Amino acid sequence: MLKYLMRRILISIPVLLMITIIIFALMEIAPGDVVDYFRSPDLEMTAEAEEALRERFGLNQPPTVRYLQWLANVAQGDLGFRFTDGEPVAQVIGRRLSASLLLMGTALAIGVLVGVPLGVFIGQRQYSFWDFSLTGFSFLGISTPAFVTGIVALLIFSINLRLFPAGGMRPVATEATFWSTVHHLLLPSIVLSLNFIATFMRYTRFSMLEVVRLDYVNTARAKGLTPTAVTWRHIVPNAILPVITVIGLSVPTLVVGAVFTETIFSWPGMGSLYLEAVRGRDVPLLMGMNLVIALFVLGANILTDVAYAVVDPRIRYD
Amino acid sequence: MWNRRLTLTILLALLLTLVPVHAQDAGGGGTLIGAFDVGPGGAPKVIPFMDTAGRTWLSKIFSPLISWNADMSALEPQLATEWSSNEDSTVWTFTLREGVVWHDGEAFDSEDVVFSLNLALNPDAATNFPGFSSLSRESVASITAVDAFTVEVALNAPNPRLPFFMIFAWVLPQHALADLNPADYQTTDWFFTNPVGTGPFMHDEYVADQFWALVPNPNYFRGAPKLDRLINRYFADETSALLALESGEINFTYVSGDVALRLQEEGTYQIYDGPSGVTNYFIFNLRNPVFQDVRVRQAFLYAIDRTAIAETVLKGTAAVVPCIGAFPSMWPDASELNDYAYDPAMAADLLQQAGYDTAASYELVTYYNNQFHLDAMAAQQAFLAAAGINIVPLAQDVPTYNSYFYTGEGWDISYRGVGVNVGNFPFSFYEVGGQPTTDGAPLMGELFPELQALIDAARVEADADAYLGLLQDICKFQNENALEGYMWTAVRFGAGSNDLQDFYWFPAAGGGPYEDHAELWSVGE
Numbered sequence: 001m002l003k004y005l006m007r008r009i010l011i012s013i014p015v016l017l018m019i020t021i022i023i024f025a026l027m028e029i030a031p032g033d034v035v036d037y038f039r040s041p042d043l044e045m046t047a048e049a050e051e052a053l054r055e056r057f058g059l060n061q062p063p064t065v066r067y068l069q070w071l072a073n074v075a076q077g078d079l080g081f082r083f084t085d086g087e088p089v090a091q092v093i094g095r096r097l098s099a100s101l102l103l104m105g106t107a108l109a110i111g112v113l114v115g116v117p118l119g120v121f122i123g124q125r126q127y128s129f130w131d132f133s134l135t136g137f138s139f140l141g142i143s144t145p146a147f148v149t150g151i152v153a154l155l156i157f158s159i160n161l162r163l164f165p166a167g168g169m170r171p172v173a174t175e176a177t178f179w180s181t182v183h184h185l186l187l188p189s190i191v192l193s194l195n196f197i198a199t200f201m202r203y204t205r206f207s208m209l210e211v212v213r214l215d216y217v218n219t220a221r222a223k224g225l226t227p228t229a230v231t232w233r234h235i236v237p238n239a240i241l242p243v244i245t246v247i248g249l250s251v252p253t254l255v256v257g258a259v260f261t262e263t264i265f266s267w268p269g270m271g272s273l274y275l276e277a278v279r280g281r282d283v284p285l286l287m288g289m290n291l292v293i294a295l296f297v298l299g300a301n302i303l304t305d306v307a308y309a310v311v312d313p314r315i316r317y318d
Numbered sequence: 319m320w321n322r323r324l325t326l327t328i329l330l331a332l333l334l335t336l337v338p339v340h341a342q343d344a345g346g347g348g349t350l351i352g353a354f355d356v357g358p359g360g361a362p363k364v365i366p367f368m369d370t371a372g373r374t375w376l377s378k379i380f381s382p383l384i385s386w387n388a389d390m391s392a393l394e395p396q397l398a399t400e401w402s403s404n405e406d407s408t409v410w411t412f413t414l415r416e417g418v419v420w421h422d423g424e425a426f427d428s429e430d431v432v433f434s435l436n437l438a439l440n441p442d443a444a445t446n447f448p449g450f451s452s453l454s455r456e457s458v459a460s461i462t463a464v465d466a467f468t469v470e471v472a473l474n475a476p477n478p479r480l481p482f483f484m485i486f487a488w489v490l491p492q493h494a495l496a497d498l499n500p501a502d503y504q505t506t507d508w509f510f511t512n513p514v515g516t517g518p519f520m521h522d523e524y525v526a527d528q529f530w531a532l533v534p535n536p537n538y539f540r541g542a543p544k545l546d547r548l549i550n551r552y553f554a555d556e557t558s559a560l561l562a563l564e565s566g567e568i569n570f571t572y573v574s575g576d577v578a579l580r581l582q583e584e585g586t587y588q589i590y591d592g593p594s595g596v597t598n599y600f601i602f603n604l605r606n607p608v609f610q611d612v613r614v615r616q617a618f619l620y621a622i623d624r625t626a627i628a629e630t631v632l633k634g635t636a637a638v639v640p641c642i643g644a645f646p647s648m649w650p651d652a653s654e655l656n657d658y659a660y661d662p663a664m665a666a667d668l669l670q671q672a673g674y675d676t677a678a679s680y681e682l683v684t685y686y687n688n689q690f691h692l693d694a695m696a697a698q699q700a701f702l703a704a705a706g707i708n709i710v711p712l713a714q715d716v717p718t719y720n721s722y723f724y725t726g727e728g729w730d731i732s733y734r735g736v737g738v739n740v741g742n743f744p745f746s747f748y749e750v751g752g753q754p755t756t757d758g759a760p761l762m763g764e765l766f767p768e769l770q771a772l773i774d775a776a777r778v779e780a781d782a783d784a785y786l787g788l789l790q791d792i793c794k795f796q797n798e799n800a801l802e803g804y805m806w807t808a809v810r811f812g813a814g815s816n817d818l819q820d821f822y823w824f825p826a827a828g829g830g831p832y833e834d835h836a837e838l839w840s841v842g843e
Contacts, residue, residue, distance in 0.1 A: 030718075032715075036718075037716060039724070087505075151561075154565075165567060166558075168562075263558065264557070265558070
């Protein structure tokens with residue numbers, strides 16, 4: 001297993017390099033740069049001022065030189081400064097990543113804790129009232145975008161009922177506490193989790209239905225095991241494998257963040273930061289963010305493989 | 319006895335002069351939470367000079383020498399109480415306010431102003447734009463502290479409008495920043511963690527991406543503010559800020575015209591409004607021979623019912639303009655202007671006279687993406703199509719648009735906005751080298767000697783009335799020649815909760831700064 005992990009990590013290095021080259025190239029091809037972002041229709045900018053800005057941001061250097069400089073800095077642990085306000089990229093990403101992990105992690109946890117058991121529940125009751133009802137809900141959950149559910153949730157729970165704050169991570173007029181953070185976190189994470197719940201429930205149901213009719217399950221039943229024991233000892237451990245893949249594939253979304261939800265709830269996470277970086281043509285920030293996201297995606301894939309081995313003793317990587 | 323009483327009185331008077339004049343009890347007026355950086359206030363960047371907007375908030379901490387007055391109709395003294403120039407406007411003298419202290423208790427004087435103005439002109443410092451507005455280091459001969467409260471700025475060429483440029487020059491504390499390398503202004507966190515200004519409020523707490531809280535400055539030169547705390551909460555967009563306003567979490571935000579009208583009808587909010595000072599117009603690329611014909615340009619104006627769009631599509635939140643000037647003071651008498659009233663027959667006739675190809679189609683590029691402008695563009699497209707002019711609106715993000723617009727190539731017509739006021743007229747669009755273009759020609763693509771003569775005269779005209787007269791002549795020339803497709807200037811709105819008292823907001827371009835008397839603001843019954 002250890003050998004397998006080492007091999008996977010070593011393979012990831014050229015993949016990461018490729019990703020950074022592609023992102024850098026895409027930014028080069030995209031029209032406009034940070035100087036164009038700074039131009040204002042209200043203020044004049046002379047050719048000299050434009051040149052001074054390009055000089056400051058190093059945009060006068062050839063793309064290959066800029067990329068290699070960036071790579072050399074990254075190798076020394078320096079992600080540089082963001083163009084638009086000069087803040088260190090690592091600092092910005094660290095702050096935004098923790099906000100996204102908190103929001104998306106909570107949403108994912110709710111999705112797993114609610115979606116998987118519901119999937120198990122309806123997987124055993126095919127074509128029942130509960131199956132139709134919850135499957136209908138899952139279609140609604142998957143097809144309704146977060147910016148719709150978010151706005152509706154805010155209108156009902158923040159404006160009409162005034163049960164939850166209308167956005168932000170903490171109160172601004174008073175000190176932040178653990179409970180005030182939970183209070184701010186609940187509504188956006190529930191809104192985000194709706195999609196996770198629906199997805200995980202659908203996959204679990206489908207996977208349960210595949211396993212529930214297999215011979216070894218019938219054998220277990222014939223041996224006189226209780227339905228609960230059959231479900232949790234024989235069906236769920238086997239049915240959960242494809243669901244782990246789906247959950248594993250959802251992990252990168254923790255890092256990328258949810259642009260719409262973060263925007264509607266004024267949650268300062270990675271999703272809204274990514275949008276800001278693209279709008280500002282902020283190359284150092286975009287490169288840093290993509291590096292972090294790529295690391296998480298590769299890490300999530302490796303972790304999914306490990307989780308497979310833990311859940312299913314038949315799987316060995318050595 | 320009399321002598322003792324006189325001596326005691328004199329001693330008492332002397333003692334009183336030693337007590338800081340402005341030190342007063344601050345606070346008691348509640349906490350005001352606003353979304354000051356949504357809308358025209360600008361992005362939540364907080365480093366002065368680097369910020370092209372957001373001055374509504376910056377002016378709570380820092381002060382310039384001069385600002386706009388409350389409605390942008392004239393200049394208002396801030397750290398400078400008086401200003402004057404020599405006859406040819408090459409030497410300007412600024413008299414500074416005495417008795418002002420920085421937030422950390424140090425005394426303010428002319429050395430701080432000299433330091434700040436030099437910093438603003440230093441290309442190594444965090445300036446994205448040339449100095450204070452459009453000045454460059456080369457245009458300033460010297461900045462000198464004549465005495466503790468007098469500063470002299472000598473210029474290499476006459477500039478009668480220099481005081482208007484001082485609006486953008488924030489005064490920073492030399493004692494706190496002198497040791498900082500100018501190049502490090504781009505990365506210092508001093509402005510977020512430990513800013514020291516002379517404004518009405520002092521730094522309290524800054525949480526990146528979320529909010530910035532201030533407390534009153536008891537020594538503010540206009541008197542101690544009434545508020546206990548002033549908080550700027552950051553929102554990614556207008557909708558989120560509006561939801562926070564409606565849920566009672568914030569007291570103020572910028573709102574778009576349609577929302578303002580709805581809130582006004584509900585009667586549960588105080589609505590603040592004022593002219594944006596931004597003119598929306600079509601700029602024709604005169605490198606294209608089709609648009610060099612004045613009849614074609616005039617046909618665009620006759621073909622569009624601008625008044626109907628302003629009244630119906632824009633719901634009365636915009637006023638039609640006759641030229642680039644956004645304010646009536648910049649227009650000549652109506653009798654000297656063509657109002658280009660909606661006349662599709664006239665438009666068709668002019669197009670025919672000009673030999674315009676009605677099968678041709680032109681992209682109307684813009685950086686506007688909000689519904690207000692997109693609806694207006696759809697209406698413009700429909701009116702023009704009815705007259706035989708085919709345009710295809712194309713909205714892009716700002717960097718993409720800017721990446722080619724200023725080269726003067728790759729576009730034929732653009733729908734855009736420009737901030738125009740008497741102190742900052744966009745002369746450079748009409749001049750060679752005024753904006754960088756690939757062929758060195760003016761952005762418009764053509765020179766107009768008569769217009770250039772008016773611009774040259776206005777640039778050096780020191781008399782305010784004569785200057786305004788020249789701006790009106792420029793307006794008349796633009797109107798006659800339909801130099802651009804002048805549309806409208808929008809009214810902008812802010813919405814505040816009903817418990818706001820003595821609160822003032824004005825939609826000055828870039829947030830001002832303007833005199834809003836923040837020291838008088840309070841929240842409560």
